Amino acid sequence: ETGVTQSPTHLIKTRGQQVTLRCSSQSGHNTVSWYQQALGQGPQFIFQYYREEENGRGNFPPRFSGLQFPNYSSELNVNALELDDSALYLCASSLAAPGESTEAFFGQGTRLTVV
Amino acid sequence: AQRVTQPEKLLSVFKGAPVELKCNYSYSGSPELFWYVQYSRQRLQLLLRHISRESIKGFTADLNKGETSFHLKKPFAQEEDSAMYYCALSSGGYNKLIFGAGTRLAVHP
Numbered sequence: 001e002t003g004v005t006q007s008p009t010h011l012i013k014t015r016g017q018q019v020t021l022r023c024s025s026q027s028g029h030n031t032v033s034w035y036q037q038a039l040g041q042g043p044q045f046i047f048q049y050y051r052e053e054e055n056g057r058g059n060f061p062p063r064f065s066g067l068q069f070p071n072y073s074s075e076l077n078v079n080a081l082e083l084d085d086s087a088l089y090l091c092a093s094s095l096a097a098p099g100e101s102t103e104a105f106f107g108q109g110t111r112l113t114v115v
Numbered sequence: 116a117q118r119v120t121q122p123e124k125l126l127s128v129f130k131g132a133p134v135e136l137k138c139n140y141s142y143s144g145s146p147e148l149f150w151y152v153q154y155s156r157q158r159l160q161l162l163l164r165h166i167s168r169e170s171i172k173g174f175t176a177d178l179n180k181g182e183t184s185f186h187l188k189k190p191f192a193q194e195e196d197s198a199m200y201y202c203a204l205s206s207g208g209y210n211k212l213i214f215g216a217g218t219r220l221a222v223h224p
Contacts (some may be wrong), residue, residue, distance in 0.1 A: 004158075031209060031210060033210060033211060033212070035212075040124075041216055041217075042119075042201050042214030042215050042216045042217050043159070043201070043212070043214045044214070045211055045212060045213060048210075048211050050209060056209065056211050090159065092159075092210070092212075094210045096209045096210050097209075101147045101164075101205040101210045102210060103161045103164075103210075104161070104210045104212060105160075106158045106159040107158065108158050109158070
């Protein structure tokens, strides 16, 4: 089975620009979650997609948006980038169901730097 | 509000010493608790879940609902245990995880 892969690995953007980060879920998984990890902090939940529908959102503004595709790959889009958006962005996939938590498999992350 | 607190940023021990990484949580309900670990240059991975009640790599963690804690313990630390450890909480299923800030465990020879 293949693991979770994210692209690109590193990215530098200018304040005000837009960015799209991509995630390929592990085969057979129906759920993908995105996390933001600032330096020295734990990952913070941005949002989750379950069977292509948004299924919960953390404390992030609407300029953070996402998509999950029929093949369960996913995108995280961030508009109007701010300097504080500089962080490691993690994608995690799992085979989940209502009321049940299982192991989440993480990608290696995309390091976004906003200048 | 749901929250996970790991009070120690760094825990430094010698090989063979006991280890306890602390985790406290706040949640009104029945949470699921996890420990995730990140070894150097590797991705974040699951170490153990409270519902499985397993011992993984010699580590155990017991959920104490009275103290709202889920401390990670190992009786004899090994150098290969050096890593970043994150305690996480999931509510309502679906693996929507709330992480603590993490504790770096450094095991010295």
